[in-house]
Amino acid sequence: MSSETKQILTTDGIPLEVSLKKAEKKNKIKAFLLVAPLLLFLFITYVFPIGEMFTRSVDDRMVTNMLPKTFKAMESWDGKELPQEEVFTAFYSDFKLLVENETQGKLGQRLNKEKNGFNTITKKLMRLIKRNKIDESQSIKEQIMKIHKRWANVEYWQAIKRTAPPYTMAKYLKGMDMYFAADGSIAQVDEDRRIHRILWLRTLEIALFVTIFCFLMGYPIAHLLATLPMKYSNLLMICVLLPFWTSLLVRTASWMILLQTQGVVNDFFVMIGLVADDNRPTMMYNKVGTYVAMTQILLPFMVLPLYSVMKTISPSLMRAGKSLGGTPFVAFWKVYFPLTIPGIGAGCLLVFILAIGYYITPALVGGASGTLISNQIAYHMKATLDWSFASAMGLMLLSGVLVIYWVYNKLVGVDNIKLG
Amino acid sequence: MSNNPEFVKFDKVDKSYDGKVLVVKDLQLDIAEGEFITMLGPSGSGKTTCLMMLAGFETPTNGEILLDGNIISNIPPHKRGIGMVFQNYALFPHMTVYENLAFPLRVRKMQKDEIDKKVDKALSMVSLNGFETRMPGQLSGGQQQRVAVARALVFDPAVVLMDEPLGALDKNLRESMQYEIKHIHESIGVTVVYVTHDQSEALTMSNRIAVFNDGKVQQLSNPSELYEKPVNSFVAEFIGENNTFNGEVSDISGGKCKVKLSNGEILATAISVKSKGEKTTVSLRPERALIDPSEKMDNMFSGKIEEVIYHGDHTRVRVNLLGNSEFILKVPNSTSNLELKVKQDIKIGWNSSDARALDPK
Numbered sequence: 001m002s003s004e005t006k007q008i009l010t011t012d013g014i015p016l017e018v019s020l021k022k023a024e025k026k027n028k029i030k031a032f033l034l035v036a037p038l039l040l041f042l043f044i045t046y047v048f049p050i051g052e053m054f055t056r057s058v059d060d061r062m063v064t065n066m067l068p069k070t071f072k073a074m075e076s077w078d079g080k081e082l083p084q085e086e087v088f089t090a091f092y093s094d095f096k097l098l099v100e101n102e103t104q105g106k107l108g109q110r111l112n113k114e115k116n117g118f119n120t121i122t123k124k125l126m127r128l129i130k131r132n133k134i135d136e137s138q139s140i141k142e143q144i145m146k147i148h149k150r151w152a153n154v155e156y157w158q159a160i161k162r163t164a165p166p167y168t169m170a171k172y173l174k175g176m177d178m179y180f181a182a183d184g185s186i187a188q189v190d191e192d193r194r195i196h197r198i199l200w201l202r203t204l205e206i207a208l209f210v211t212i213f214c215f216l217m218g219y220p221i222a223h224l225l226a227t228l229p230m231k232y233s234n235l236l237m238i239c240v241l242l243p244f245w246t247s248l249l250v251r252t253a254s255w256m257i258l259l260q261t262q263g264v265v266n267d268f269f270v271m272i273g274l275v276a277d278d279n280r281p282t283m284m285y286n287k288v289g290t291y292v293a294m295t296q297i298l299l300p301f302m303v304l305p306l307y308s309v310m311k312t313i314s315p316s317l318m319r320a321g322k323s324l325g326g327t328p329f330v331a332f333w334k335v336y337f338p339l340t341i342p343g344i345g346a347g348c349l350l351v352f353i354l355a356i357g358y359y360i361t362p363a364l365v366g367g368a369s370g371t372l373i374s375n376q377i378a379y380h381m382k383a384t385l386d387w388s389f390a391s392a393m394g395l396m397l398l399s400g401v402l403v404i405y406w407v408y409n410k411l412v413g414v415d416n417i418k419l420g
Numbered sequence: 421m422s423n424n425p426e427f428v429k430f431d432k433v434d435k436s437y438d439g440k441v442l443v444v445k446d447l448q449l450d451i452a453e454g455e456f457i458t459m460l461g462p463s464g465s466g467k468t469t470c471l472m473m474l475a476g477f478e479t480p481t482n483g484e485i486l487l488d489g490n491i492i493s494n495i496p497p498h499k500r501g502i503g504m505v506f507q508n509y510a511l512f513p514h515m516t517v518y519e520n521l522a523f524p525l526r527v528r529k530m531q532k533d534e535i536d537k538k539v540d541k542a543l544s545m546v547s548l549n550g551f552e553t554r555m556p557g558q559l560s561g562g563q564q565q566r567v568a569v570a571r572a573l574v575f576d577p578a579v580v581l582m583d584e585p586l587g588a589l590d591k592n593l594r595e596s597m598q599y600e601i602k603h604i605h606e607s608i609g610v611t612v613v614y615v616t617h618d619q620s621e622a623l624t625m626s627n628r629i630a631v632f633n634d635g636k637v638q639q640l641s642n643p644s645e646l647y648e649k650p651v652n653s654f655v656a657e658f659i660g661e662n663n664t665f666n667g668e669v670s671d672i673s674g675g676k677c678k679v680k681l682s683n684g685e686i687l688a689t690a691i692s693v694k695s696k697g698e699k700t701t702v703s704l705r706p707e708r709a710l711i712d713p714s715e716k717m718d719n720m721f722s723g724k725i726e727e728v729i730y731h732g733d734h735t736r737v738r739v740n741l742l743g744n745s746e747f748i749l750k751v752p753n754s755t756s757n758l759e760l761k762v763k764q765d766i767k768i769g770w771n772s773s774d775a776r777a778l779d780p781k
Contacts (some may be wrong), residue, residue, distance in 0.1 A: 320510035322497040323475055324524035325575065331498075334523070338514045 050398070057391035060168040063160075066107050067094045071164045079161055082154050088141035091160075092134065095122075099129045115159035121148045171392035176200075196376070196393075203372045206290055206362065207355035211302075213295040214351045215344065218302035222343070225303070226310035240303050248297065252361045255293040259284040259365070285367025293365045298354055302347040309343030345412045353401050373397060424488065427453035427611055428474065428579060433483035435469050435635075443469050445635040447483070451613065456605050458614045458622040461632030462658070467615050470632075471581050474613065476500050488578065498527075503572035503580040507587055509564045511556040517543070517567055518552035524575040542574040545604060562593045569601065579611045586621065598624050619659050623647065631655050647705075652692060653778040656703035663709070663747050665702040666780065669693050677777050684742040687718050688775035699780040706736075706750045708774040717769035723747065725764045735760065741768060 008016040064071065069090035077083045098104040104126050111118035124147050128134055134143055145152040162180065173179055173186060177194040181187040188194070221240065225233050243251060258264045266280045275281060283289055313336065321331030359378065362370035373393060380390040428451035435444040444466040451457050459467035472478040474485060476497030484491050492500055512520050521539040530538075543549050546566035556564055565585060572580050582601075586594045602625050605612050616622055622629050623643040631638045631646065631654075639646060639655045650656035653664070665686060671678040677690040679702055688702045710717070723741035734752050737760055741747040749768065751760070760766075 314508065314510065316506045316508065316510040317512065319475075319477055319497070320504065320506055320512070321523070322477075323500075323502060323504040324527065324571065325498050325501070326523070326527045327498055328496075330527055335512055 050395075053391040053394055056388050057171050057395055058167045058169065059388060060163065060170070061166040063107065063110055063163040064166045066098055066103070067091065067160070069094050070160065074161050074164065077157075077161070079158055080154070082152065083157050085139060085141045087157070088144055092140045092144065095125060096129055099126050111159060111163070114163055115156055117150055118156065118159070121150050121156070124148055125151075171389045172396065174389060175393045175396050196373075199371065199373045199376055202369070203356055203374075206287070206294070206358075206372065207352050209291055210294045210298060210355045211348050211352045213291060214299050214302040215348060217295065218299055218306055218347065219340075219344075221299075222303045222306035222310055225307045226313070227315070237307075240300055243297060244300060248360060251297060252293055252364050255289070255296070255361075255365055256284060259289050259292065284365055285370075287366065287369050290362045290366035290370050293361050294355060294358060297361060298351045301350045301354060305346035305350065306340065306343040309340055309346075313339050341412065345408060349405070349408055352404065356401060357397060423455075424453040426450045426486070427455075427488055428613070429486040430470070430474075431484045431486060433470075433473065433480045433485060435466070435473060435478065436481045442481075442635055444473075444480075447635075447637065449630060449637060449640070451611060453611055454609045456602070456612045456614065456625060456627045458616060458626040458629045459632055460616060460619060460622040460629050460658075463617060465632040466635040467617075467630075467632045468583060471583055471613060471615050474579075475502055475504050475581055501575075501577050503575065503577035505568045505572045505580065505582040505585045507584045509556070509568040509585075511564055511567055511571070513556055515555075516552065517548070517554050517556070517559070520556065520567060521571050521574050524571065528575065538574055542570040545573070545608075546570045546600070561589050562597060565589060565597060566600070569604065573604070573608070573610065577610070579613060582612065582614045584616050585614075586616075586618075594621070601625065623659075631658060633658070650703065650776065650778070653701045653703060653781050656776070656778060657781075661706050661748060661750075663704045663706060663744070664781065665704075665742065665744060667700060667702065669696055669698045669700055669777070672696060676772055679777055682743050684721065686721075686742070686775065687772040688777040689773055691776045692779045693777050700777045701779065701781045702775050702777050704770060704775045706748045709747075709749055709768050709770040711737075711749065711751065712767050713769040718772045719775065720767065720769040722765055722767050725760060725762050725766060728760050728762060739766070739768065 010016055010019045012019075067090075070087065073087045073090035074083065077087055095104060095107075098107060104122060108119045108122035111122065125144065128147060134140070150156050170180055175196055177189045177196050178186050179189060221236070225236055225240070227233075228236065256263075260266070261280050261282060261284075263284075265283065266275070269275045270277050270280065283292070317335050317339070318331050321335040322328065326334065357374050358372065359374040362372050363375050364370070366372075374397075377390045377393050377397075380386045380393070428449075430447045430449040433444060433447040434442055436442050447466075447470065449470075459470060461467045469478060473480050476492070476495065480493055484493055486492065487500070487502075512523065515523070518539055521542055522535050525535045525538055539552070540549070543551065546569055548563060548566055548570065551559070551563070551567075556567065559567065568585065569582075572582075585601075586597050589597060598621055601612075605625075614622075614625065623646075626643060628640060628642055629646050630640045633654050639651045641649075646655065647660055650659060656662050657664075665679065665681055667679040667681040667686075669677050669690075670680040670685065672690055672693065672695065675690055677688055677693055677700075679686050679688055679700055686702060693700045713720075721741055723739040725737055726740050726745060727738040729736045729738070732753070734750050737749040737751055738745070739747045739749060747768075
């Protein structure tokens with residue numbers, strides 16, 4: 001009773017909250033309908049593909065679906081010695097079904113990835129089944145073990161068992177140059193085969209340096225843009241944006257023309273006598289070329305957020321700093337610079353994230369050192385068709401970016417980002 | 421206090437931004453130590469440029485600026501030791517009130533306890549103790565303004581410049597801040613150079629006012645003289661309200677002159693007219709013309725009321741007088757109020773000593 005009397009009622013006697021909700025409902029529906037197309041678009045083009053990518057990267061149901069009886073029989077197997085007769089029988093009946101459907105080849109390939117040599121012995125087994133050479137009234141175990149000595153090796157049966165779980169993190173381990181050893185523990189691949197770790201480090205290194213170069217070059221440009229009179233700043237802005245209007249490939253190609261050993265830049269160096277004609281420095285197909293081209297291409301992404309922040313800083317603040325006795329440097333460092341941090345954060349984050357996923361430019365200009373993790377992803381998408389591995393590496397890249405974003409949020413605060 | 425009458429000196433200063441137009445022309449201005457001087461003028465009259473030259477953000481194209489006898493034209497702003505209050509306060513938004521005030525002291529490498537003492541003193545001067553840890557964004561406009569004033573004074577500068585500091589405040593706050601700044605000036609005796617385009621602000625606060633127009637100082641005098649005795653028609657027009665008659669001098673003798681209008685002749689004090697036949701604009705303050713004056717006045721005319729506007733403490737009456745339909749009278753709303761009606765004919769009189777014959781408009 002007392003709580004009811006406290007409730008505020010409208011003049012019609014309806015509780016105020018109910019009435020308010022009713023009045024706002026129409027607006028809320030309208031607002032939702034307005035953003036609904038975008039939400040749908042985001043879902044279809046972003047949430048759904050990333051979810052799909054994630055399932056693909058851990059999906060290992062192929063073998064599980066192909067050998068259902070085998071895995072059921074293997075549940076009671078301790079995995080230390082050769083399995084019992086039932087396991088062999090279950091495997092034989094599963095495999096026979098695959099041979100009838102002619103899909104046993106996929107199984108052989110998949111198992112071969114788990115343990116080398118599987119392809120040969122599954123093919124042998126297939127041929128015998130096709131010729132009806134297996135006598136189902138006799139011990140299946142004995143007959144299969146006779147086909148090839150590998151069938152009598154416990155390691156091969158262990159390998160089959162390892163493929164039992166429908167999900168696996170093996171692709172992620174492979175992306176970090178690690179694998180599941182026979183006993184199920186995580187092991188490192190041989191030192192001379194650790195290719196992915198080099199690529200990750202190289203990708204991070206290039207992204208980091210490109211971000212630093214972009215910042216060093218972009219800050220003064222943005223400052224100039226924000227302080228010049230309108231007619232000059234418009235012209236400069238066009239110069240900054242000009243690269244956006246040219247195709248990425250064209251720009252990369254023009255850098256190749258400029259930077260090659262017989263290229264324009266080297267010719268110029270020789271002309272002014274900076275280097276000898278027979279001792280031209282290599283500026284392409286190495287990291288120098290990658291840095292130069294990527295910095296130029298990503299520079300606008302640094303300049304624009306910086307510019308938009310600097311534009312809002314009143315020039316009277318610098319004047320105040322100076323009139324209060326600060327030297328121009330002190331006024332800049334204590335007053336101007338701290339106010340541009342939101343722009344620096346936004347610009348660096350943007351450039352770094354774009355650089356970490358860069359692909360065409362380093363591949364063309366960087367030569368052997370230009371293979372980055374994105375190239376590896378593309379290679380597995382197109383050449384080896386190992387989409388689940390490509391997905392795993394893509395997700396690793398994505399989570400790396402998310403970690404950087406999280407660190408940035410802790411250090412500077414995402415609310416401080418200003419993109420314009 | 422031994423006041424140096426030439427503490428700040430503009431000596432034949434010219435300033436041009438584009439090499440074509442002079443923004444400041446041959447400025448000759450002396451500012452005494454401890455004085456509150458206001459540069460007043462419409463926008464584009466060169467007053468802010470003068471302030472910026474004094475602060476060191478603009479360099480004079482010609483001439484010198486002297487501070488306490490030393491030429492400062494080549495000294496960079498941060499070495500001049502001049503405090504400045506900016507139009508939009510220019511408080512550092514990423515620093516607390518304390519850090520804002522400590523900034524000029526820290527760059528001067530003062531000790532921490534001395535900084536604390538000075539900041540505390542400056543804040544109590546503008547009655548903002550307890551606001552040390554606030555950010556400027558958390559303060560109201562008036563509080564930000566007071567922080568800006570405190571920051572400009574905290575390092576004991578010899579001169580404080582204020583560039584339309586009250587422009588962004590609402591009317592009531594502006595008035596109370598005017599008194600506050602005036603009292604601060606009186607209590608610490610610092611030299612203040614104040615720039616504004618608000619004439620009432622200039623009249624309430626200043627010791628002397630320099631009226632700028634067209635890059636030149638039109639008149640430099642104390643507030644009452646500026647209002648009572650404008651030397652030319654621009655000043656008369658710009659400061660306060662003003663009734664004007666355009667005519668031609670028909671007779672001149674002993675400081676008085678007769679001015680012939682299109683339909684009538686009035687008697688005025690000759691200020692910038694010298695001889696017969698000169699064109700002139702006669703200026704008369706609205707409150708100096710009386711309706712049905714009891715005493716004898718040497719200008720007596722009759723006119724027709726065009727409009728009566730009630731203003732609370734006074735009533736403004738627009739009259740068609742001697743062919744000027746914009747003639748304004750200010751009638752105080754006292755108990756013995758006159759019945760004023762539109763289309764009524766009334767007698768109006770004023771003394772020739774209040775009517776000043778100035779340069780023609």
